[in-house]
Amino acid sequence: MTAPTEFAVVATEGSFDGERYCAGPLTLHVDGGRIREVSTGDYGGAFEGRGVSVVRGAFVMPGLVDAHVHLLLHGVPIEGPSRAAHAKQPVAALLEAARESARQSLRYGVCHVRDAGDRYAINDMIRDEVAGGAMGMTKVYSAGIGLKRPKQYGAFIGLDVTDHASIIAAVTERNVRADAIKIVLTGLIDFERGAVTDVPQFAIEEAALIVNAARRCGKRTLAHCSGLKGLQVATEARVDSIEHGFFMNREMLALMRDRRIAWTPTFCPVHFQWTFPQASGWSQAVVGNLRRILDAHREHLRLAHEMGVELLLGTDAGSMGVEHGKAVAQEIRRYVEAGLPLEAALKAATTSNRRHMGLPDTLIAPGNRFEALLFEESPFAELTALERPWRIWSG
Ligand SMILES: [Zn+2]
DSSP states (O other), rough: OOOSSEEEEEEEEEOOSOEEEEESSSEEEETTTEEEEEESOOOOHHHHHOOEEEEEEEEEEEEEEEEOOOTOSSSSOOOOHHHHHHHHHHHHHHHHHHHHHHHHHHTTEEEEEEOOOTTOOOOOHHHHHTTHHHHHOEEEEESSSSSEETSSOOTTTTEEEOSSSHHHHHHITTTTSSSSEEEEOOOOOBTTBBBBBSSSSHHHHHHHHHHHHHHHTOOOOEEEEESHHHHHHHHTOOOSSEEESSSOOHHHHHHHHHTOOOOEEHHHHHHHHHGGGTHHHHOOOHHHHHHHHHHHHHHHHHHHHHHHHOOOOOBTTTTTTTOTTHHHHHHHHHHHHHHTTHHHHHHHIIIIHHHHHHHOOOOOTTTOOOOOEEEOOTTTTTTTGEEEEEEEEEO
16 A cells, blocks of 8 residues: 555644744645645644545654764664674665665664765765665765775775875766765864874865865865864965864864855764763773863854854764764754754754755755655754654655
């Protein structure tokens, strides 16, 4: 039996349309996968009277989008050895793992993800499978195979480039199928020192070469980047989004706002290290560093919001302890803890993420495609409700 193409959805407590929260009942009339009509109030009875089926819940909003995941990695198991064993599997097994990540994402109401790079371009394959009609998986916007330097961080998310010719080839040939280009600009944070200690993998001129080559192909760039030196390179090269961006400052945020560079702060992986220090065997001193890093990150997110920096919301799902799908609600909670209104966090996780990737809007408005979540409880009353969508229309 197939679901009817015409139906009504009644949210009795409230709604978020992709930009704003609205308290009170809302009725949506959906037909052929599009929203035909949006009415304030409960008109379920009128639709039932006409023989149109009605789905009732407490709260409706557009489907979630995660702007930073790695589908081929799993957030669990969390122990180092089994993570390393996972990564060493043949590509066919990793492809199946990525499918499972894509299924799990959708089960949590994450209807679209941006995969931020993998060395096998499994992200491109999953995108094509879903676009080709494979069911039950989240849709994918893929950053293909990242660009990194030999013997530097990022072996799993990218492949090496050396001279200018190989940089151009990595953008124009190796990543023909990618939707965006990922630059591995800096390494991981050294939690023991509480700092980013390595130098950026690319100088400003080389990073700009990547950005410009990508633009000529009509593609945007995203840069894995933390620490002031890397942030300076990223902002001077005018990448389209800075991923992670730990050790941010006000000056960088002002440049990002003025140059329209978006920010995906990805609290989740560092927050997990702070919550479960035993997973990596961190000492009390390191736990202190983690807390300081998270507090400064919170402060800069609040500042970025006030200053009008374009904010995306991504989790780095696949990192240790960061589970696909489930992590989006956790990242939203981090934004709220930083002092952002829930509306702003939800806008980042829906409309802003989609607009940055150039995807059609799913604002709850007449004429738009119906890609939405229905909850039994309003997240504006109970934030954990976000973890439990009970109806998901993924479009
Ligand atoms: Zn990542």
